[in-house]
Amino acid sequence: EDKVVQSPLSLVVHEGDTVTLNCSYEVTNFRSLLWYKQEKKAPTFLFMLTSSGIEKKSGRLSSILDKKELFSILNITATQTGDSAIYLCALTYKYIFGTGTRLKVLA
Amino acid sequence: GAVVSQHPSRVICKSGTSVKIECRSLDFQATTMFWYRQFPKQSLMLMATSNEGSKATYEQGVEKDKFLINHASLTLSTLTVTSAHPEDSSFYICSAAFGRGGLSTDTQYFGPGTRLTVL
Numbered sequence: 001e002d003k004v005v006q007s008p009l010s011l012v013v014h015e016g017d018t019v020t021l022n023c024s025y026e027v028t029n030f031r032s033l034l035w036y037k038q039e040k041k042a043p044t045f046l047f048m049l050t051s052s053g054i055e056k057k058s059g060r061l062s063s064i065l066d067k068k069e070l071f072s073i074l075n076i077t078a079t080q081t082g083d084s085a086i087y088l089c090a091l092t093y094k095y096i097f098g099t100g101t102r103l104k105v106l107a
Numbered sequence: 108g109a110v111v112s113q114h115p116s117r118v119i120c121k122s123g124t125s126v127k128i129e130c131r132s133l134d135f136q137a138t139t140m141f142w143y144r145q146f147p148k149q150s151l152m153l154m155a156t157s158n159e160g161s162k163a164t165y166e167q168g169v170e171k172d173k174f175l176i177n178h179a180s181l182t183l184s185t186l187t188v189t190s191a192h193p194e195d196s197s198f199y200i201c202s203a204a205f206g207r208g209g210l211s212t213d214t215q216y217f218g219p220g221t222r223l224t225v226l
Contacts, residue, residue, distance in 0.1 A: 032213045042200045042217035092213045097151045
């Protein structure tokens with residue numbers, strides 16, 4: 001059975017801290033792994049990863065995929081209160097979302 | 108670019124009535140649209156995938172006669188919850204993707220969601 005597991009389930013940090021969110025998976029047909037940020041409403045796209053070992057960066061966020069060990073991490077450096085959200089990873093081609101990590105950044 | 112709208116954003120209805128939710132891609136043609144359901148503090152659950160001009164593909168456990176999906180054009184998909192019951196109360200989110208195949212379809216752009224409450 002295909003599954004996507006994220007850890008930790010929730011995390012509370014202070015502004016300026018660095019966080020690492022994990023997404024591990026078992027899927028029969030892998031095509032890509034995506035990271036999304038969900039605040040009050042629908043998710044917004046962060047990254048799409050298809051190849052192992054190639055880091056994607058966007059400002060303070062970065063992500064990398066390890067297709068051998070079947071996981072991905074999302075790093076957020078110098079966290080800000082605006083980073084508070086649920087972070088979701090998803091696997092395609094069958095769109096399976098992970099459980100999400102709820103991040104809260106305290107001022 | 109890549110904006111997806113949903114309407115209505117919130118709906119309250121009586122048990123037994125049907126509710127239609129619209130999902131539109133505003134500035135691109137979405138050959139593939141997806142419908143998700145999300146319960147409080149839980150992740151998104153894919154309900155169905157629809158390609159324009161063909162029947163939707165429903166996920167296991169999702170009743171196709173209860174959740175009617177119509178992807179009539181490249182910019183519009185509708186989800187109709189028929190004979191709604193309180194257990195159908197949830198947050199419904201649609202998303203849209205470019206193209207029919209290949210990696211370009213993998214990035215989904217989400218609508219803002221519709222909160223359905225069935226009394």
